[in-house]
Amino acid sequence: MSDNLENKDYCFERLSKKNLSDLNVLHSTVYNKPHSTGYFLKKYDTAYTGVEYAGFIAYNNQHDPVAFYGVIPCFIRYNEQLLLTAQSADTMTHPKYRYKGLFVQLANLTFDLCKEEGIGFIFGFPNQNSLHGFLIKLQWQMTETMDCYIIPTGIFSVENIATKMPFLKRLYKIYQQQILKKYLQPQKGIENSVFKDEFAGVNRNAQYFDHKTYHATQVIKIGQSLLWIRLKNGFIIGDINCTDEDFDDTMNAVKKLARKLGLKQIQFHTSHQTKLSALFGQSYRSIPSFHVLFKDLGARIQFEKIKFTFADVDTF
Secondary structure, three states, X not given: OOOEEEOOOOEEEEOOOOOHHHHHHHHHHHHOOOOOOOHHHHHHOOHHHOOOXXXXXXXXXXXXXXXXXXXXXXXXXEOOEEEEEEEEEEEEEOHHHOOOOHHHHHHHHHHHHHHHOOOOEEEEOOOXXXXXXXXXXXXXXXXXXXXXXEEEOOOOOHHHHHOOOXXXXXXXXXXXXXXXXXXXXXXXXXXXXXXXXXXXXEOOOHHHHHHHHHOOOEEEXXXXXXXXXXXXXXXXXXXXXXXXXXXXXXXXXXXXXXXXXXXXXXXXXXXXXXXXXXXXXXXXXXXXXXXXXXXXXXXXXXXXXXXXEXXXXXXX
């Protein structure tokens, strides 16, 4: 496949180091805010998998970026085998170029690229705006809707106040890290909890953790429990490694810690049938979360066996 494809209205170019800056331009236009420096470089540099910059940008006749679709290659551990796969990630279309079929064209170009690179399937967690396109136009398969647990801490959000004032925001981040200091662990992430439940899931090795640094996440230890967390719009839990017996004490300690950090809520997302889903479900009410979708590119496996937590989603 050529990295540059054209029709009379648009030019399609494969994502590369040379055009990465165009993603920042497009993102700023679509969402009215830029990403941090190096965000897209870290996110799409997946050389450790053997495949990188898996996506396409659409340009108009003036060579302005008007749409993008990209996936993030990774490995799924399935029946003790590592399968090369990819997560559907950013979908962006300039407001003036919506409803012109660009998303479907970009997606199909990316699917063809993935097949050429040996990627057996793609998984994703589309929002409500994209769901119809994935299911109907692109014919993805949905296996479940994950559960979201939002646990109030009982305080107002200091975070919301602090983040509105740059000087206070810096002080607040320093304060948070001082509070976390005694809990922090040197590792960048934790083992996927779904493996203990005998499900397939994202293989998180050292190279995966090195890649995942496009968001600021941390690992903390409470008692004997390890939690992979992100402090952003609350206390976000990506995954937890703990025993059933320690769960209640761990969550009680998390609530106290979140209060000290000035966060009004704790949030966690998980697939059905996992142990963590059962443990959270005993004490907290869930609401529907991410739709879990798969695009089979020739793997022909049972996608129902693959489970996820929030740590596996590209927004964590």
